[in-house]
Amino acid sequence: MAQYSSTLDGVFQAVSDPTRRAVLGRLGAGPASIGELAAPFDMALPSFMKHIGYLERSGLIRTRKTGRVRICTLERGTFDLIESWLGEQRSIWEGRTDRLERLVTTGTVDKEIPA
Amino acid sequence: MAQYSSTLDGVFQAVSDPTRRAVLGRLGAGPASIGELAAPFDMALPSFMKHIGYLERSGLIRTRKTGRVRICTLERGTFDLIESWLGEQRSIWEGRTDRLERLVTTGTVDKEIPA
Numbered sequence: 001m002a003q004y005s006s007t008l009d010g011v012f013q014a015v016s017d018p019t020r021r022a023v024l025g026r027l028g029a030g031p032a033s034i035g036e037l038a039a040p041f042d043m044a045l046p047s048f049m050k051h052i053g054y055l056e057r058s059g060l061i062r063t064r065k066t067g068r069v070r071i072c073t074l075e076r077g078t079f080d081l082i083e084s085w086l087g088e089q090r091s092i093w094e095g096r097t098d099r100l101e102r103l104v105t106t107g108t109v110d111k112e113i114p115a
Numbered sequence: 116m117a118q119y120s121s122t123l124d125g126v127f128q129a130v131s132d133p134t135r136r137a138v139l140g141r142l143g144a145g146p147a148s149i150g151e152l153a154a155p156f157d158m159a160l161p162s163f164m165k166h167i168g169y170l171e172r173s174g175l176i177r178t179r180k181t182g183r184v185r186i187c188t189l190e191r192g193t194f195d196l197i198e199s200w201l202g203e204q205r206s207i208w209e210g211r212t213d214r215l216e217r218l219v220t221t222g223t224v225d226k227e228i229p230a
Contacts, residue, residue, distance in 0.1 A: 005133045005136075008130075008131075008133075008136070009131050009132065010131075012127050012130045012131035013127075013128075013131040015123075015127045016123075016125075016127035017124065018120045018121075018123075018124065021120075021123070024204065025203070025204065025207055028204055028207030028208050029207055029210070074208075079201060079204060082197065083201060085130075085136075086194060086197060086201075088140070089140065089143055089194060092140055092143035092144055
């Protein structure tokens with residue numbers, strides 16, 4: 001659970017930056033080299049590599065060296081963590097709605113979810 | 116578009132912290148005062164208020180003062196931004212799959228999505 005939480009920290013941190021989201025969007029269309037990924041950005045390579053490092057550590061992409069070129073690939077499965085977290089939130093909301101409905105229809109309600 | 120992007124920055128930044136995610140989970144069960152929200156955390160109030168500030172600026176919660184108590188409420192609509200962004204990513208992936216399918220079934224493929 002602690003590990004899931006710290007993975008989520010890294011994933012959300014990774015997608016909280018517009019450059020990193022643009023890289024993810026590009027990689028959604030297929031693998032690309034660091035050079036191809038960096039080309040649209042007016043940014044020094046070391047700065048760009050920091051973004052790549054963030055994405056790789058979060059598990060949203062992986063990179064592999066092929067000769068002198070490093071190729072980046074999207075790890076689609078990691079996006080499921082975001083989807084799951086959204087799903088958990090919606091479950092909480094629905095739990096609440098269910099209790100309100102029971103109150104309205106039966107006049108009874110079970111006790112509040114503990115904080 | 117720039118505004119959508121900077122809103123997304125703030126939303127993802129807001130949910131990248133376990134305390135803030137726990138607060139969102141609690142508020143999913145209904146509005147709560149700052150005191151109620153802070154109770155489970157071993158954290159000084161000023162630090163906790165910084166988390167609340169993050170959440171409020173991101174649009175994920177709103178707060179209103181009722182007498183001497185500040186009540187926080189979840190803004191569920193803001194979660195749709197995360198959902199939309201995930202949907203955009205999946206559209207990109209599916210676009211790619213469509214092109215691969217065309218290549219396999221017709222032997223032709225339109226040009227690569229620009230980076």
